[in-house]
Amino acid sequence: MELQYFLTDINIYTVLLAAFVGALLEIDNYFVGMSLISQPIFAGALIGYLFNGDIYTGVLVGAIAQLLWINAPPVGAYVPPSASAIAMSAAVFASSMGQHIQADSKEPVLMFALFCAAGVGYFVGLMDVWNRKFNTKVMHLFEDKIKAGRESFISAIQITAILGKLIRDFIGYAVVFSIGVYLANAIYVTLPEQIIDALSIAFWAMPAVGIAVVFDMFRTKTGEGLFAAVFAVTYVIFSFKKPDVFLFLAAVLTASLFVVYNSVWGKKEQ
Amino acid sequence: MKKISAWDLLWSGLKLNFLQASWNFERLQNAGFLFSIRNILRKIYDKDPQGFAGALKRHIGFFNTHIFFSSAALGVIARLEETVSNNDPQAKEREIENTKMGIMGPLAAIGDSLFWSGIKPFALLIGVVIVMLGGTAKPGLWIWAVLTAFVIYNVPKVAIKYFLLFKAYYQHQQLFGLIQRIKFQDILKSIKITGMGILGMFTAVYAATDEYFVASHFVDSLLLAGVFFITVSALKRKVSVSRILMVLMVVCIIIAYIF
Numbered sequence: 444m445e446l447q448y449f450l451t452d453i454n455i456y457t458v459l460l461a462a463f464v465g466a467l468l469e470i471d472n473y474f475v476g477m478s479l480i481s482q483p484i485f486a487g488a489l490i491g492y493l494f495n496g497d498i499y500t501g502v503l504v505g506a507i508a509q510l511l512w513i514n515a516p517p518v519g520a521y522v523p524p525s526a527s528a529i530a531m532s533a534a535v536f537a538s539s540m541g542q543h544i545q546a547d548s549k550e551p552v553l554m555f556a557l558f559c560a561a562g563v564g565y566f567v568g569l570m571d572v573w574n575r576k577f578n579t580k581v582m583h584l585f586e587d588k589i590k591a592g593r594e595s596f597i598s599a600i601q602i603t604a605i606l607g608k609l610i611r612d613f614i615g616y617a618v619v620f621s622i623g624v625y626l627a628n629a630i631y632v633t634l635p636e637q638i639i640d641a642l643s644i645a646f647w648a649m650p651a652v653g654i655a656v657v658f659d660m661f662r663t664k665t666g667e668g669l670f671a672a673v674f675a676v677t678y679v680i681f682s683f684k685k686p687d688v689f690l691f692l693a694a695v696l697t698a699s700l701f702v703v704y705n706s707v708w709g710k711k712e713q
Numbered sequence: 714m715k716k717i718s719a720w721d722l723l724w725s726g727l728k729l730n731f732l733q734a735s736w737n738f739e740r741l742q743n744a745g746f747l748f749s750i751r752n753i754l755r756k757i758y759d760k761d762p763q764g765f766a767g768a769l770k771r772h773i774g775f776f777n778t779h780i781f782f783s784s785a786a787l788g789v790i791a792r793l794e795e796t797v798s799n800n801d802p803q804a805k806e807r808e809i810e811n812t813k814m815g816i817m818g819p820l821a822a823i824g825d826s827l828f829w830s831g832i833k834p835f836a837l838l839i840g841v842v843i844v845m846l847g848g849t850a851k852p853g854l855w856i857w858a859v860l861t862a863f864v865i866y867n868v869p870k871v872a873i874k875y876f877l878l879f880k881a882y883y884q885h886q887q888l889f890g891l892i893q894r895i896k897f898q899d900i901l902k903s904i905k906i907t908g909m910g911i912l913g914m915f916t917a918v919y920a921a922t923d924e925y926f927v928a929s930h931f932v933d934s935l936l937l938a939g940v941f942f943i944t945v946s947a948l949k950r951k952v953s954v955s956r957i958l959m960v961l962m963v964v965c966i967i968i969a970y971i972f
């Protein structure tokens with residue numbers, strides 16, 4: 444499909460709404476509040492729903508993006524890629540491609556969407572660097588007035604910085620959710636069969652990579668032992684019988700707290 | 714006589730949500746901190762425009778700490794601004810600046826490790842586990858997952874932030890002793906161990922069943938274990954996630970072309 448036909452096919456109001464909500468959520472990521480609503484598990488599903496009414500795809504790619512980029516703390520001057528942007532873009536790409544492309548299975552589409560979205564996430568991270576440089580200029584612009592006691596310019600700095608970020612992200616997301624979606628669709632249909640198969644295999648391995656990321660983040664000597672023990676017991680039980688997964692989760696949580704008490708807190712009291 | 718009320722402190726605490734709104738590479742959170750403490754300074758220097766201008770000038774300097782622990786810095790600075798005499802402005806400036814510089818680093822170290830390496834990933838892990846074990850096709854479950862993660866992360870965040878804010882202002886002499894007494898490293902270790910237990914269960918369910926996700930056979934599980942161990946080994950060597958994904962994709966392409 445040509446770009447002009449594709450663009451007339453999509454609902455511009457939906458794109459603008461999704462871009463606006465995406466830009467608002469992006470602000471929560473590092474700049475205002477940091478309440479968790481910008482995290483992939485929430486943001487991916489919400490934008491997927493707004494864009495195409497497709498909450499399922501958003502939840503799936505959001506959960507995977509969450510595992511993969513769970514370890515991206517905004518410490519000091521380090522600006523990590525935006526996990527929220529990855530999840531939101533992947534949800535939009537995947538749900539749009541699910542509509543426009545006659546694929547045999549959804550795995551390669553989801554993996555391709557995640558792969559393209561990772562690029563968007565790094566670009567949004569780069570935009571944050573630009574924003575922070577812009578904030579320096581804004582601060583210098585109003586600094587003398589503040590030093591002279593004109594306090595209203597403190598709010599001016601804050602408002603300018605927030606608006607600058609909001610507008611830049613809104614434009615960025617509007618482009619990604621329209622032209623980016625077109626490009627993702629157009630590129631995917633030209634991929635050879637082997638690449639589609641490769642995407643399927645890669646998607647199959649994604650949860651293992653995500654689990655490894657969390658494992659690396661939480662690893663302690665006692666924790667590694669507990670991980671191995673819980674894994675072995677759960678694997679054996681679930682291979683033969685499938686108990687209620689949430690009751691089992693509660694049991695594991697209780698057992699873990701027991702280990703924590705004995706290995707960390709109980710030890711200190713002795 | 715006290716000029717600052719509990720309401721003033723609470724209002725400043727709420728404004729701390731905007732601490733990083735104008736984060737810049739030169740002085741980091743300076744404008745955000747000034748924005749948060751502005752109402753308190755205005756009350757303290759009510760009839761002293763010069764003192765007020767001096768305080769604004771003082772706080773537009775460098776500031777950087779952990780966003781949720783910054784309330785402790787705000788409480789202490791508010792107290793000093795109120796109690797240190799204005800007779801010697803230079804001595805006041807020195808005392809406040811030294812305290813500010815001295816408190817930022819330790820608060821940032823505690824906050825960064827506790828929240829970014831502990832509470833936040835733990836909350837998100839619980840959310841992902843609920844969604845993926847319960848089935849991604851159930852939107853109702855997704856709401857529960859998000860709510861659970863939201864509560865696990867935000868309840869300690871709000872409690873720590875406002876407790877430190879009021880403690881730092883009303884009992885600032887006891888603040889440092891209190892921070893030293895709280896075993897943040899043990900709390901972090903406990904969160905990590907509990908997280909590993911849950912991760913162990915999640916991994917096993919994912920590997921052992923074909924109902925919950927994609928792995929279905931023993932051979933598949935072995936291959937996934939290989940991917941897991943290679944990824945852990947790469948992460949240990951500080952290889953980034955994006956580079957791991959690139960390598961994985963290249964390997965998958967080679968496999969797809971060979972088989």
